[in-house]
Amino acid sequence: MSDLRDLYQELILDHQKNPRNFGELPDANHHANGFNPLCGDKISLDFNTDENGLIHDIRFHGSGCAISKASASMMTMALKGKTIPEADALFQVFHHLVLGNLVTEEQIEHLGRLKVFQGIRDYPSRVKCASLPWHTFKAALNHNSKTITTDSDNDSVN
């Protein structure tokens, strides 16, 4: 039996109550909006890259459940200072983690604090809450100006 505390861990609750990098970034060179029609979660994500291609600053705002808010907050912390290929690799591993796909111990370790979301794979209806910020990040990366939604399956976003 899954334990509620695996889902709502202290770290997640902390980020939900005190989200980091919350707000807008006026000088962002990447921006996207995400929407989960199932629960109405909305996220707006801004980031900019420096001359070396590193993610220099990243912020989010919007409204959502504890999981999506914490996921967004922790994602921004994890992505700051990363190169785009590094960020993309992190996205892939995180995505597999929450879907409950096979990921190696090494990959999980690579996720650092983000591995706290591992418990979500036991809550299929909540996977999209955790993945919405990441899909929004991908859309911002690809300069996708349409609001992305989670209304298809867990693997893709249209």
Place this chain on the structure above:
Amino acid sequence: MKSSLPMQTSSLKNELEGEYLEKIRKDFPILQQSVHGKPLVYLDNSATTQKPKTVIEALKSFYEVYNANVHRGIHTLSEKATERFEHTRQQVHTFLNSTNEKEIVFTRGATEAINLVAQTYGRQVLQPGDEILLSAMEHHSNIVPWRLLAEEKKALIRVIPMDLQGELDLNAYEKLLSPRTRLVAITHVSNVLGTVNPIEQIIQLAHRQNIPVLVDGAQAVAHRLVNVQSLDCDFYVFSGHKMFGPTGVGVLYAKESILKNMPPYQGGGEMIVTVSFDHITYKSHPYRFEAGTPAIAEVIALSEAITYIQKIGFSSIQEHENRLLDYSTQALLKIPNLKIIGTAKEKEAVLSMTLGDIHPHDIGTILDEEGVAVRAGHHCAQPVMDFFDIPATARASFAFYNTQEEIDRLIKALWKVLEVLG
């Protein structure tokens, strides 16, 4: 297997409590299970209701004993299937008190019934600039079909406003009725707010100007007696699965005077008299609207659901559900920061709530962990969420098999939500 519940008579009413309620709960196999190690408390009856054994047995027995297509075979099984299928039509006619059984069309559900009316009657009568009048508390299924039609016909959608209690503004409604109004389409009971709309009055006001009215009864038929003749509604729709019957079957009632002039909906077998490549003649109603092989087993099993409801009786159901509504409303309001969305004077046992700034999905997950099933989300009524300026609610909705002890479990689980996330 037949239920052994006593048939209700006017002099004898069975109170839904104690041993009698226990006995009824035992008729619903699904209610006997545990979820996450705790006895299931099923409070998502507005989404779908659970099925008594008699309904499940009817489905099984159809496939085991007389599975055959209807209205065509010249063999014993087909004749039996046809007889049972048409028996349900007869029963729905009595259940709704329609004028005759030809006014009863089987559909896939309330949604398809509304789409049927939009695509046949609606398409026939609507001219550019005409108006369809909906209410602010409609389910998407009573918005989207009209929107699609309005776009095609360059017609307009008008909306009857509501107040913060979730009651419709009837003065505004009267003013919205215009010579351009071609139809009023309105829910009997709101799936989010529980509001029971004064549809008699709404219908009367529309009829004064010869405007027909479609009533979405999806949330009503499991809870209250519906008499389409005394309501004088022109269309009434509902789904089987929200009244203890199977999924995949629903009903469109339409006044015969209207139904007989409506063009076909879908084309196919069953709805025709003669077919050649250049000329087709159609059957009369209701068969003209039932193209293809219908949901035979489901229609037959719907009959058992109606029988079950009638055995318990609407006066017992109403009394019990009102008690549950009062009890749960009082108990919920003791929880700090809990707000009930939908406080109309006339209400069914539906409780939409928000809990401080805790997101309803988090509420739903934690309640589920406690074995309590509620719905969390926008309930297919995004305009209602927008009106109350909330992204979603958590909703507990009751049926006659729910108990006060289950409400206590809900309350306990909500305290757990506060403990984890508050």
